[in-house]
Amino acid sequence: MDFTVILYSVVLLGVMGLLFGLILAVASQVFKVDTDERLEPLTEALPGANCGGCGYAGCSAYASAVIAGTAPIGACPVGGAAVNAKMAEIMGVEAGETTRHVAQVFCTGGGKEKLQYNYVGIHDCEAAVRLPGGTPMLCSFGCLGMGTCVKYCQFDALSIVDGVAKVDREKCVGCGACVKACPKHVIGMVDYDSHIQIPCSSKAPGKVVTKSCTNGCIGCNLCAKFCEPKAITVTDFLARVDNSKCTGCGTCVAKCPRKLISLVDGTATVEAPQAAGAES
Amino acid sequence: MEQIFAIALSAILVENYVLVQFLGICPFLGVSKKVDTALGMGLAVIFVMALASAATYVVQQLLIMLDITYMQTIAFILVIATLVQLVEMFLQKAVPSLYTALGVYLPLITTNCAVLGAAVLNTQEGYNFIESVAYGTFSGVGFTLAIVLFATVRERQEFCKCPKAFEGIPMALVSASLLALCFMGFSGLSVW
């Protein structure tokens, strides 16, 4: 057991360790990025999906905005209450409450058989929308069903089911990426606990809609007339529901001649699609 | 001088680090979604590999002098890890956008088989100082060539319609295998 080998190796590695430790320490000072010490735990608390639901470029951008005070605590739709509590505790501020939002597709795909022309090209909505009339279908407001939103959804909550986009309400975290992505703007954010849904975004008059879609809204106003809490308003041939007023009584579901309005698994009402990026 | 050219040719084409020697595949698959991040990663790897080859050559001479060459792996790894940490700090300060884009793959350069592979191959081939630095740099260039080529292919893949199961990584791997096939064509090209 000659000790020179041990001595040499320990000395060599020790010297190297010392030297590199010094270099790293000095370098970490020279390259010190002056960050607020709360930034690290805050970014840790956020889910880290960088989805942009809070309206910022990513979790670290949102975290630094919160520290700079320009962003509210509860703006992270993905994290929900758990993240807000953690963020509030790090920032030493009480947490603002948040209502959970999910995406909803305002189209039943009723018009996908009635086409102006046969579209053969890149299987992508953004490509199809650039052609004359903005859509191969007769109905110029409907969902093209080519899955751009599916590509943008990081949480695998969107899928194309027989030609039209469908949202998986449980998986949807409400980040709003699909709302921005859809070139036909048929996807909007609604409250998770909305009672009914009117899945249509066609602003065309009745006789055009009857030709271009099997169950599109023709703006007949029946649902608005029979809704006691006056939750439904019809503007340019399209019915929209205000979630806060709707009590989920379901009379409009029975009244709608096109069988368009339906209960969202029996408990929820529909609210007008808001602008992208849900604010708390 | 022609020895350097021979090394360059072999390191970039004939024995390309990623596609022929299977070194450095993790960042190759992980960072090649966009060409600019791939290029950023490639340049960082070239920088680290050049410095690492130089530093490890000096360390190897030290090890031989003290006759403790069994410490080779540890000493090399320590040098490379420190170098990568320095690059990480520098990027965080100077180019934060590239730093966030590279994300977890920057520390992974440390375990990047390519960097340690270059250091170990340098000692095996018995190159002198200039040759080993040249070998390190040119294998970094080979790595960058492979990763940038691959990134351009992957960017175009976003719009092609491929079977659901093959979307994402499997499709990338299939195109990587075709790329490897092309690079196999160079194997007959031995210069010296």
Next chain:
Amino acid sequence: MSETAVKTKVQFDGKYIAKLTITLLAITVVTSFLLSIVYTVTKPTIDALAEQTKQESMLAVMADATEFSEVAYTETTGVIDVQAAYSGTELLGYCVQVEPTTGFGGAISMMVGVSTDGTVTGVSVLSHEETAGLGTKAMTDEFLSQYIGRSGTLTVKTGADTDIEHISGATVTSSAITDGVNIALAFIAEGGVN
């Protein structure tokens, strides 16, 4: 990070630097200490094992030798080590360890036994990186026994009058092994041993 932040003079807080350096130093010292202990403990056994495998491989190529001794030799490329083989006191020949680099996967380390009259007494492969199932087919005893009794420079041809019948699918490996044998034969022929 507003623009008005004046370029603050970089202040070194010593405590942080010390903490960092001490930790790294501690880690490197502890790891190198542990490693060197294990190395010195295991070194004798490893050397003994290596010596033993070497003896076995030499016996494989020089069956009736009883003991081997180090021999001084002139450095030639491809020759790694040479040992004289004796049975009792009478010199039988030399065991030449060669490493042709023309293998498919890389270097192949081989032991070639050459008797005093310059003919091959045996060939065995010590280590290789050939592809399993392909290159290894050229390392069977049946293939290696072709070299026994041969001398001069051997060629691998796929014709009738060939010295060595190569294995289809393992042409590169069989020609590499033939190179190895040629290196050994040439080395002894030129009296590499002084």
Next chain:
Amino acid sequence: MSEPNNAPRLGKTLLNGIIFENPVLVLLLGTCPTLATSISAINGIGMGIATTVVLTGSNVVISLIRKLIPSKIRIASYIVVIATFTTIVQLLLQAYVPSLYDSLGIFIPLIVVNCIVLGRAEAFASKNGPLLSLVDGIGMGIGFTMTLAIMGLIREFLGAGTFFGIQVYPNEFAAMLMTMPCGGFLTLGCIIAAVQFIRSRGKKGAK
């Protein structure tokens, strides 16, 4: 420092490593050794076992010392610990279990640069207790070995016509390409595609 009622978490971490977060198929770490050593099933399994040993050991060691290391030098120290651990395993094997060393020997230096080891050390071991890290190491190791074995079988069968070394069909018909690098990429791609297909089939069934 025993965590209360962590039995379910242990099981979950173990399964996690094998299926849900399989290091190669899902996390896409450690692809270098996977492609390099899966030329034959025996090589693959050998590499898998060697990696499991080192991964488990270094996971435990790192989770023990995780509190002492400041974040700026965490990579340097972790990788030095891993490298030391690997070399010690190599020396011990070489001295005391030479037969095993002959088959696994060439893989061990490869493990130091295996992204899984440092990946798991940084992602898991530096945040959890030694017990959980041990289980995670084992889970990841088994997942890695399984993947390598499957890859090895396919590439060996297609590329060299052998099955664990036994010649199954004459060598002339074998596609030598599969043992080459491009075969490796292709096989890994198809396996991951198969896994994605099974998982998407599973989801559709569940909905």
